[in-house]
Amino acid sequence: MSMQPNIDFTLSTAPQVYEWLRDAILRGELPPGSRLSETEIANQVGVSRQPVREAFIRLTSDGLAEVRPQRGTYIRRISVSAVLSARLIREAVESDLIRMLAEQADDRLLARLDQEIEEQSVAVARNDAETFVRLDDRFHRLLAVAAGQEAVWEVLEGLKSQMNRLRYITARTFDIQKLIGQHAEIVEGLRNHDPALAEQAMRRHLRELLNDLPEISRSRPELFIP
Amino acid sequence: MSMQPNIDFTLSTAPQVYEWLRDAILRGELPPGSRLSETEIANQVGVSRQPVREAFIRLTSDGLAEVRPQRGTYIRRISVSAVLSARLIREAVESDLIRMLAEQADDRLLARLDQEIEEQSVAVARNDAETFVRLDDRFHRLLAVAAGQEAVWEVLEGLKSQMNRLRYITARTFDIQKLIGQHAEIVEGLRNHDPALAEQAMRRHLRELLNDLPEISRSRPELFIP
């Protein structure tokens, strides 16, 4: 592994190791199928095996790692069905939220959303896919918060982890311009206070997010569970 | 605590301790706010602190426990907003699933669902609320499986844990007869291949599940996060 974490030894180390590993996994730095080792990570970080072990347990709970007793700990390969499930759930929930929001969207919110889309356009102009992924997340989060359902978004965040790994891996193959256009359609639905229109735009948007999944799973089978 | 777990020492003990505690929490045997202790549980089970500690970590990941360093481990009180979020997500997802299912429901499935409802009626006739909770879970799960989305249901299971604790606590206050009637309405929607009808029945059903939440949170504030 490349980087070294910044451990603050005045705080508990286990959660810090967890955060560090989780970030590395989601960013694709630790690719699916990688083999970890309690001892190895412990030496690298400068702590004992114990906190590392606890971090592994939490990663396993998240579905990001897999402990094979007496064999080793591995970064979980991506499950296509888990990714599709996460997408389906996102579509169901976010289309409900956007319909709620269409009835109550005010000018202040609409202005803020226009501004977000503007920022996204800047990112695409600079061909900065990674920034766009971050902005895209913020856009969807903002919609949930505006609907008064921030807690719902926090739950979705956890589910999205599998999708996020995929997005980082494939960040360069997105047709970002198209996605931004879809964001604009969603906002138009809100502006017209048209729940059905906003919902349809949202569903279309989220359905296309994984359009390239079949191709990726064909070209990079090592990332996926067979 | 009352019961003792059945530990199979030829298998890993940590997961068994986890399952045991999780079950006790969901059933309300370990009520919200209870104080646990690694040492105490370890002695009771007959293992060292280590596997118990690992079980606590997983329970914390599930949002069922809360470790306060150097102070103790507590069963998390129920967060009303978390319960409401879980309900909203369930409604969004299950109404999408039921709409998908309405187009493809065959006689075999409908017969099976009728049979499930029959079983539920038997439970209510015996005034067996706990069995009904289990059957209710199975009914909704069956719908997800029939829609070809078992993986989606597995995800919902995790979210439902907060709702489930509440259900066990309040099992006696439910108007079970009414819930069974709503199940029947859902099945009628499927039988008529009417997605809109099935969806409306499902939404009504899931909205009423928490009707008594305000009253419970008033009468038993010790179970909830303020």
Place this chain on the structure above:
DNA sequence: TTTTATTTACTAGTATGCAAGTATGCAATA
């Protein structure tokens, strides 16, 4: 009596040693 220190008995966090299972390379054998 009230307030302040101090002791004592807890808690979880971490380090470490040992046990048991697994993979791998090498040597002996067919």
Place this chain on the structure above:
DNA sequence: TATTGCATACTTGCATACTAGTAAATAAAA
């Protein structure tokens, strides 16, 4: 050459010792 047996070096699971922090009871002082 191909296969088997074994030594060795791993892996994680668990038990234990120790640390540091917390809380509450107790003792000392005002």
